[in-house]
Amino acid sequence: MIVGLKQKLGFWPQSLIKIWQSKSDWIWFHAVSVGEINAALPLLLKIKEEKPNNPIMLSTTTKAGYELAEKIGKEKGVTVLFFPFDFPNVVNNLLNTVKVKLLVITETEIWPNLLKECKKREIPTVLINARLSDKSFKNYFALRIFFNQVINLFTEVISQSESDTYKFRLLGLEEKKIKTFGNLKFVVSDEINQPSTINHQPLTIIFASTHRGEDEIAINTYKELRNRFKDIKIVIAPRHIDRTEEIKQLIEKNGFKAVLKTENKDIKDEVLILNTIGDLQDFYTSCEITVLCGTFAEIGGHNILEPIRAGSYTIIGPNDFKIKALTKPFIERDALVQVKTTGELVEKISEAITNPDLRKKKIENGIKLIKENQNVLNDTKDRLLSYL
Numbered sequence: 001m002i003v004g005l006k007q008k009l010g011f012w013p014q015s016l017i018k019i020w021q022s023k024s025d026w027i028w029f030h031a032v033s034v035g036e037i038n039a040a041l042p043l044l045l046k047i048k049e050e051k052p053n054n055p056i057m058l059s060t061t062t063k064a065g066y067e068l069a070e071k072i073g074k075e076k077g078v079t080v081l082f083f084p085f086d087f088p089n090v091v092n093n094l095l096n097t098v099k100v101k102l103l104v105i106t107e108t109e110i111w112p113n114l115l116k117e118c119k120k121r122e123i124p125t126v127l128i129n130a131r132l133s134d135k136s137f138k139n140y141f142a143l144r145i146f147f148n149q150v151i152n153l154f155t156e157v158i159s160q161s162e163s164d165t166y167k168f169r170l171l172g173l174e175e176k177k178i179k180t181f182g183n184l185k186f187v188v189s190d191e192i193n194q195p196s197t198i199n200h201q202p203l204t205i206i207f208a209s210t211h212r213g214e215d216e217i218a219i220n221t222y223k224e225l226r227n228r229f230k231d232i233k234i235v236i237a238p239r240h241i242d243r244t245e246e247i248k249q250l251i252e253k254n255g256f257k258a259v260l261k262t263e264n265k266d267i268k269d270e271v272l273i274l275n276t277i278g279d280l281q282d283f284y285t286s287c288e289i290t291v292l293c294g295t296f297a298e299i300g301g302h303n304i305l306e307p308i309r310a311g312s313y314t315i316i317g318p319n320d321f322k323i324k325a326l327t328k329p330f331i332e333r334d335a336l337v338q339v340k341t342t343g344e345l346v347e348k349i350s351e352a353i354t355n356p357d358l359r360k361k362k363i364e365n366g367i368k369l370i371k372e373n374q375n376v377l378n379d380t381k382d383r384l385l386s387y388l
Contacts, residue, residue, distance in 0.1 A: 003063040004082030010090035025101040033065040059083040086111040115153035124387040148172030182376035202231035206287040211297040237274035284310035308366035313359040335366035
């Protein structure tokens, strides 16, 4: 069953319709899932602060994204919905129901029917934090005659990098429509955690956003490290918490006891499974070392900035093809460790455990780099405000 199917087909609850119809000049943010929501959130909140009379709605596509959006909605007064299927009748129904003043879409979400209808209704549409992976670019370029027409339906495109800007231009986007501001994922709150000079005992390592096959890497790495270090613990945070039971069985098969976050127990000598949504950032703060997964499996990576800004020494695997624009500057500035093999992973973690000054230096380098890129938030905010 597709999550949020009714809403995606245009069957919204009456309670939601009443909220929409009670206000006008809505600002509609769309972020496909958790990573995109986290990237767009500081911008959304700044817009909300400066334009309190414009109600904001936030749409998302995935179950995890919706759960996070609902949590944000309750705390920040944002209306949440599942993003509708890009069918003409569904799109028209929504725009007839909600008086949208501005549509803001994150990263690579390109929906022809929605863009056509917004242009017809003179609703500005801005693609923010825009990026094109090499794979996506090749696919779009093969159909560039079609995509040339579609991407020019955007009022404006604000890209993550000059490389992304170049790709959009090759696809035929009008030069006057694109600007390069940088990556919104660099944006952090004021709550940056400076690395501690204290070598905590026991030291805790989190394997974050694991996919199938990476849990085995976590357990095998833990086994090796336990032969060298007595006082260490690990946390496994699966990307999809519906794999919790599968991971628990794997842990117990390898001779360890699995403890679930929802059980509210101490880790002790057991392996903790973070089987909740919305707690990962807190764990980055409390774990001295983060192994960011999705980079050992053929996934392409996840957001490296979250553990770095939380003050956790961060290691990734070889498969970072989706996040190269992020990982490259951090590796060049000695703020991120990349390993090619699990054997190298064990060695790099061992090095970090025995050398807290090394951990501290890399984290400081990362936080410095993040702070250097903070202007992207205000630049993007000012562009969006110009349409209101």
